[in-house]
Amino acid sequence: AQTVTQSQPEMSVQEAETVTLSCTYDTSESDYYLFWYKQPPSRQMILVIRQEAYKQQNATENRFSVNFQKAAKSFSLKISDSQLGDAAMYFCAYRRYSNTGKLIFGQGTTLQVKP
Amino acid sequence: SQTIHQWPATLVQPVGSPLSLECTVEGTSNPNLYWYRQAAGRGLQLLFYSVGIGQISSEVPQNLSASRPQDRQFILSSKKLLLSDSGFYLCASLSGISTDTQYFGPGTRLTVL
Incomplete structure (x- = not known):
């Protein structure tokens, strides 16, 4: 069975600095998707970034980028110029290629941004 | 783009009472729909998913059930709530142009006393 592990329960960063959140996953599949979702205090889940496993280029969305290492099964999220x-x-999630579209989530990392 | 509504936003229920949480989706058709539960400070656990009207798959044996009476309506129910049913319930949809990504509703906070 696929699993997703986020080994950092909590992280903190100074405003305007860069922080990296770690995620590893376990799968025997070769084609899949990976996601980072953000859950602010409102608890609404918001998509931050997604990566398709067949793409070698790392995904980027403005200040958010990923470091996707397929062989190592690692998918870290880098936040540049951190803002309050x-x-x-932040949740890392895995989804295999299937019509069910089921997501498997990590346990999450709480990010604190210090002014 | 699609919009996902959940009702109610907050609910406090006594142990042993019934439950009905509703999720509706606008702006798309034939979505896959999902119910997740999130315990305080924890990750999301998939409870049920549906790929079409009347088609329900259960991921975790529990005190809950789900139904999909219409294409864009997904309901989570219980006949008798347990204390352990407390949590934050999220509905998600997968459809349309972005068929690789699930989008989430605002959630329902359920407290069972």
Whole structure:
């Protein structure tokens, strides 16, 4: 069975600095998707970034980028120029290629941004 | 783009009472729909998913059930709530142009006393 592990329960970063959140996963599949979701205090789940496993190029969305290492089964999220609004819980998620579209989530990392 | 509604936003229920949480989706058709539960400070656990009307798959044996009476309506129910049913319930949809990504509703906070 596929699993997703986020080994950092909590992280903190100074405003305007860069922080990296770690995620590893276990799968025997070769084609799949990976996601980072953000959950602010409102608890609404917001998509931050997604990566398709067949793409070698790392995904980037403005200040958010990933370091996807397929062989190592690692999918870290880098947040540059951190802002107070980035404070939230961040979840890494895995989805295999299938019509069910089921997501498997990690346990989350709480990010604190210090002014 | 699609919009996901959940009702109610907050609910406090006594142990042994019934439950009905509703999720509706606008702006798309034939979505896959999902119910997740999140315990305080924890990750999301998939409870049920549906790939079409009347088609329900259960991921975790429990005190809950789900139904999909219409294409864009997904309901989570219980006949008798347990204390352990407390949590934050999220509905998600997968459809349309972004068929690789699930989008989430605002959630329902359920407290069972």
